[in-house]
Amino acid sequence: MSHEINSATLDVVHKEVENTLQAVEQSLSRFLDDRDSGEDLQNCIDQLNQLRGIFVVVELQGAETLAAEAVQLATEVPVGAADDKNELLSKLSDSVFVLKRYTEFLQTEKIDFPELLLDTINQLRLQRKKSVFLESHFHEFDSTKQIDLASVIALDKFSPLGDFSHHAHRYRHMFQTGLLSILRSNDTTVALKLIDRSLEGAARLSVGYAMAPVYAYARELVSSLEHNQTEFTDERKRLFMQIEKLVRLMVSNGEDSRDESPDQELMREIAFLHAVVDQNNLSAKQVLDQIDLAVRYTEQERVDAKSRLMGPGSQVIDSLSQAVSEDLMTIKEKLDLFERGSSIDEEDINLVSEVLTRLSSVLIVLNLPRLSADCTDKAAIVQSWIGAEESIVENDLLLVADSIIGVEAALAKYKESGSDIDHVLVEKDPDNHFLKEANMMVVEESQSSLVLTKRSITAYVESAGDKLHLANIGQALDSARGGMLLLGRERVASVIAASEKCIQQELLDSQSLPDEKLLETLADALSSVEYYIDSLGKSSSLNDDLLKLSEDSLKSIGYDVVA
Structure with missing residues (x-):
């Protein structure tokens, strides 16, 4: 998986990023409507630069790179741009759209996956006639070290092959045929078999020379691609074009090509892709270890993340969720009437069936085929009730109700995370929507209790010790404390218990007002635990230092927290 980001930092700048992106879209839209408006074009450039600066601060390298490329491309747009700049403007618009989607992805997934932006970045660079970035671009490695394939790749299974010129031409043609199929996005199965055969031959022709390990290792990569489902991105197609150049040199340079010095960049990219496709491959790890390069993601993780990035946006999800919520409410109302034994007519049954069918279509749009199929099945069950209105089986009612609850939970989780939750079953999902809602209610109630406690103590002090203000503190x-125990937060519950003991002895049982030191320290302890509880409802990464601060504060006034 690509690296996690500091969600707290991202939350701080999220609104500013959102507003700046909206300003970029508006400025660019106005310029597209009036291409003589130099002010709108300059505003667009300035706002993109502002975005780049924000991404630098929060260390989002992919987003920063894309914003920087968009700035460079925008500066090449002249005021009064003619139709010959349409493609350039189209690429600029695409980059803003992708940036917007990526910021939504960051907000929901909490991981930075810069490789998802590589294709868009390279499209902008090609538009400016600059060299493209490789797939390993966002990974660090030691450029002072060299890859030595000969120490990793065994060549004993490759028997030498004579008649170099004849076979070189044949293998080159074989490789090109396979490569053309890949470039045209045709069936890659046959293409990879052709390339595999070509590289095997190239290795046999080069046994005993410097290039033999390169061909042999490239063949290992092709073998992994054959056995693992892999998307041929533009970056990967370019990699195979680079390998094809080596095979082409066998024809143009003859036997001398066998002793060329292997290209370090090419070997690195072959090993990198090999590690992405097959993370358990030993030779790929050995090669990358030579230059201290560690791959952060697998092919499956990249494909899944790309699917989430390019799926429906948050605005679409919001609109669909609102429409679906209304449909779900309609079904629940009708099912409730059916369960109560109210009179059921064919019109009600048809309505429920139609709504379930409509839900099925919406779920397909959201790429949730299993839930969609489940709704289709339940629509058929409901349709079967026609003519049997008086004898609807209770189990059928429960099955339909379970499906509705499942859809409701799945949509809530989808809206929250954008993740693939097509498999969600409410009763088996440890992170389901309803459980989260219940947890949030407990957190909010616990927060309210602590706020009430602090206000009561303030009122007690301001009234010169009127203990009536403390009457509800114990219950609060x-x-x-009970809420924290319910959530499995025993340490928090212990802090609250120690605070309650302090309040009982120093405020309720005492005949005089406590000194300022004790009151301030108690306030610090209560505030720290309040902040911690607040974070329970907002973040999966909790700051235990807040609890330590509460514990230390209570200890300093003589109240140790007992675990």
């Missing part, structure tokens, strides 16, 4: 803190 017991509620908060």
